[in-house]
Amino acid sequence: MTRERERLLAEAVRQACIDAWREGYEAASMSGLCAEGALEAGLSAVQNLDLTSVFALGRIPQPAAQTQVxxxxxxxxxxxxxxxxxxxxxxxxxxxxxxxxxxxxxxxxxxxxxxxxxxxxxxxxxxxxxxxxxxxxxxxxxxxxxxxxxxxxxxxxxxxxxxxxxxxxxxxxxxxxxxxxxxxxxxxxxxxxxxxxxxxxxxxxxxxxxxxxxxxxxxxxxxxxxxxxxxxxxx
CATH class of the missing domain: 3.40.630.30 (Gcn5-related N-acetyltransferase (GNAT))
Incomplete structure (x- = not known):
């Protein structure tokens, strides 16, 4: 994996975590949970994040085997x-x-x-x-x-x-x-x-x-x- 691909993957994972936290926090807030409860829900969403979704969303191309000549x-x-x-x-x-x-x-x-x-x-x-x-x-x-x-x-x-x-x-x-x-x-x-x-x-x-x-x-x-x-x- 090149340095550029490593950097892009790290950025994609970081953004996916932010998105997951925001979605979990907002969903909990709309359900009437207090700020502390909404924060916990956001953190739980990050902990349960399936990182394969980072690739599925197209944020970074998946690695592929090298082609032949x-x-x-x-x-x-x-x-x-x-x-x-x-x-x-x-x-x-x-x-x-x-x-x-x-x-x-x-x-x-x-x-x-x-x-x-x-x-x-x-x-x-x-x-x-x-x-x-x-x-x-x-x-x-x-x-x-x-x-x-x-x-x-x-x-x-x-x-x-x-x-x-x-x-x-x-x-x-x-x-x-x-x-x-x-x-x-x-x-x-x-x-x-x-x-x-x-x-x-x-x-x-x-x-x-x-x-x-x-x-x-x-x-x-x-x-x-x-x-x-x-x-x-x-x-």
Missing amino acids: AKFDGFDVRHATPGDWSGIWSFFRPIVEAGESYPYPSDISEDAARAAWMDTPSATYVAVRDGRVVGSYYLKPNQPGRGAHVCNAGYMVDPAARGGGVATALCVHSQAEARRLGFRAMQFNLVVASNAAAIHLWRKLGFEQVGVLPRAFDHARLGLVDALVLYRWLD
Whole structure:
């Protein structure tokens, strides 16, 4: 279990306890119990709380077994392992340094990058061609608690592998994995408006533009540009 999933689970349990206490307290108060009796009823509701309801309510996706390798034309997509990081970092660093599509600091350290891409997300995947990592994506809840049924995803493709269908395969694979992990929707929070190729692909794969963030991205060449919020319901 990643640190992010542990944090989300703790938050979901905390919120479920609060809800149970409130419901028990309010029900007892409406029945005419004194404040002390209502408090005891609220505490009893927390003690009797079935935490499986936290998952059933969709506040955090239930853990699921890892999938097997998915075969695409000329490459495979699978769960990332620690040994894949060096391959990811080989294109992560120059892409981020360019400052044209991702909000990470241009001078992000390798440790910070690995934590953001490999450790924090719920799951990370790689596309592998002839033993070499040519792309990667991650999945994580977009928000904690009652927003955790919507996932966020981030994708990177080695520039040398662009045009070979890797980005399309990663997005298609990510939607299937998101459903398998229990997510109900997918949201991209900061799609740079000048990234026409990415926007075209996301729309082709079912995403709708639901918002515009004026001058929200500090583009290394173009200055302040708009960013789009894209969304897709997965059911």
